[in-house]
Amino acid sequence: MNPSLPFVEEMISGWGLYPKIKARVYRPSSPQELEYLLHREGSLVARGLGRSYGDAAIAPTVVDTTALNKFLEFDTSLGSLYVEAGASIDQILRWSVPRGWFLPVVPGTKYVTLGGAFASDIHGKNHHAQGSFSDQVEEVELFTSRGELIRCSRHEKPDLFWATAGGLGLTGIILRIRLRLKPIETAYIWKRILKAPNLPAILRLFDEYQQSTYSVAWIDCLARGKNLGRSVLFLGEHLGLNQLPSHLRTQPLLVHSAPRIRIPYYFPDWTLNTLSIRTFNTLYYWFSGPENRPAVVHYDPFFFPLDKVYHWNRIYGRRGFLQYQCVVPKKDGEAILAEILGRISRSGMGSFLAVLKLFGPSDGRYLNFPMEGYTLALDFPRTSSVFFLLDELDELVDAVGGRVYLTKDARLHPKHIARQYPQWQDFVVLKNEVDPQQKWASLLSQRLQLTSSLHVYRDN
């Protein structure tokens, strides 16, 4: 046990830069150091790379897990990787792509840890075909508030497994993960672009191209009237070696490189206004690339286009932004999405990052986000009026039995939890069994009344 594990005191936030608090940040590198923290500190929450947007990884004391990132074992016959959960998707891909393996489910950035991916049970552009991150995970080892290491899977302590998948760090610290990778012949994707002039057209395209491995639509959330919901659909398939153009064959398994562009400081708050976003959206719709002409692209720009720009969140200025992501059941999809987009468009509070995806069936439980339907994600500069707009959207989402994605959230009122996550009480019961002292708590868990108040004690 290390009796003097150091910490730093720093301002922390999620990717949306709101809220921001001063916190003690510990960076343990062994289970022994984690155990030391249990005795030394009050409430804690795990933190990976801080890519959740709101307050899920924020507390007065946080445990930065990124030094717990060792690769432990790889079974090439099964593609099964056993690794410490502080390893990031970036690190995994750097190792796995040259060996011909890829992660079956990746989010829109590779700068997330596997622990963070499991704790949010993230989804990719292939939920309709492959499910979410937890569907690729064989087992996790959880460090509990009693200082025990518990292994759980679909067969062993399944309740704990499901409560931890999407449980936002509230059941313990995920220390190790065993997950399946998928074989690839090349690092390239066969990409196709289709344009949809309005909402019914994009929903029809999602249906028509359900067999496509990857699909995601960028949606112009400021378009109105007959253009409401106009979108650009991106489809993708992993490319086989014999399909690769000859000039790429010298390095078929080329790994991604580091970001080239950095935003060194916060942009002024006025940079993103309705006019700039409307202009961007119109140009993007018309100039997003040639329609229906397939192109071969590297996996990095296909899956992680924003990673090119390091700290892109600073373009929203110091006041930051809110991401709103909801899922609505398929049967009500068109009507409710039209209503949501209509309200956003009328408010003039737009987003240039507006993404629509198709979710397949999900067997997630407790606080797990995905359900069969459509998920819409939008970024809004943080202004006082945007909170009112998002409150209205919450009511619309409640009314159709949809959900707001908690890992993106910074402002949902607790009354919505019971409506959107019908198993939330079971989650709280299970949490209290595994963590009777409420050691694991975040600003989010406190705000949504999933835990009682945060216990902070400083013994120095």
Ligand SMILES: Cc1cc2nc3c(=O)[nH]c(=O)nc-3n(C[C@H](O)[C@H](O)[C@H](O)COP(=O)(O)OP(=O)(O)OC[C@H]3O[C@@H](n4cnc5c(N)ncnc54)[C@H](O)[C@@H]3O)c2cc1C
């Ligand atoms: C540009 C961008 C694109 C994104 N695209 C997608 C997307 O397509 N799909 C999607 O689902 N999400 C997406 N996200 C959200 C992101 O994938 C999740 O928020 C993810 O959880 C972030 O991982 P992290 O390592 O940064 O975790 P953090 O943000 O640090 O933490 C997130 C949650 O996980 C918990 N946690 C972290 N590590 C552990 C651990 N070891 N043990 C227990 N709990 C832990 C934290 O307590 C917190 O509750 C995107 C985010 C960004 C910034």
